Amino acid sequence: MNNQKAKHLITKFLTHQASIADLDELEIWLQDPKNEHLFNSYVQTNYAVEFEMRQFEANDLKRNLQELMVEEKTTIRLKKWRQVISYAAAAVFAGLLVTGYFLKDDIFNKNIETTPRIVNNNIEVGSNKATLTLEDGSQINLEKGTSYQMHNAKSNGEKIEYIAEEGNKTKLANNILTIPRGGMFHLVLADKTEVWLNSESQLKYPVNFIKGDTRKVELVYGEGYFVVSPSTEQEGSKFIVSNQFQEIEVLGTEFNIKAYKNEKNIYTTLVEGKVSVSTVTTKIVLEPSQQANLNLNDDSIDIATVNVDSEISWKNGDFSFRRKPLGEIMKVLSRWYDIDVNFEVPELEKALFNGALGRDQNIEDILNTIKNFGIIKDYEIINKTILLK
Structure with missing residues (x-):
């Protein structure tokens, strides 16, 4: 069996389109040790693997693959009437499922034969970059490979970090960090709260907080992942993230907010701790692994349990899509x-x-x-x- 046919059979197996004859042929091919490297390389390079499953041993992968093929054959025999087999295996390949509505052999072959124009x-891959707007309106471009420093903040081009100033300030000075399309940036506030901002996002925040007062920042638009410094370390002061449609109050927690311009839904996903999400008409409290979906058309909020790792994968350098259109x-x-x-x-x-x-x-x-x-x-x-x- 040549390599191209092997790749075709691997694809059919991963998408549950393989027949028993296909699986038999693939199993024989895998028994040759020289094919193991091709299999591992092909899967990791060309096919989507759930990011939490990327660390595995080659031997385990091969063994688990063979075990799953046995299960697949059994399932096919028992349920021939089903076109697409649905099962969840505890092995490494449990997270390796890539599906489309229209995957058929003839379409797959056409895809191999055609060459994109x-x-x-x-088109460049996104990178660390942002525009920092100071209180006086002046702007500073931050990007990987550059550095910036002033009396209360410094940046290495990938992160900007603020230093808490001593003394009880009575007036707050605000900075704005704007992330363009094709960018992301890491921010450390003066209270040690950390924020990762995704592409096409903007955050307005104080350069210093008044001790004992509520700490408040505004996610003007876009997506941000927050790791909030606990109130116990900030003289009991609460932390609030607001935008024009909702307000999130936290005591010390990790959560993600997605509130892009021109979209009709705002998603708040709680990773750890507890937060309350408030609108003009509604207030709800989230538990870990819950996501609040605010529908801006009618101001309703739905709560669902989600896979947190998938929702925050962008922060860790991945796109993770679970049955997404x-x-x-x-x-x-x-x-x-x-x-x-x-x-x-x-x-x-x-x-x-x-x-x-x-x-x-x-x-x-x-x-x-x-x-x-x-x-x-x-x-x-x-x-x-x-x-x-």
């Missing part, structure tokens, strides 16, 4: 790569994708992964605009 691809996924990618995305067929926006991808990958690698699983047939890149077909 690429004209002047100047392609339209929503491309919004995320467009911010990180600073691109425009169009769909040749509107129905493509509803196709689901499940898996994780590295934020350090170039855009062509990510698009090829989505294409190889049959979610799209092909794509075009012209300058910084992508057309999905």
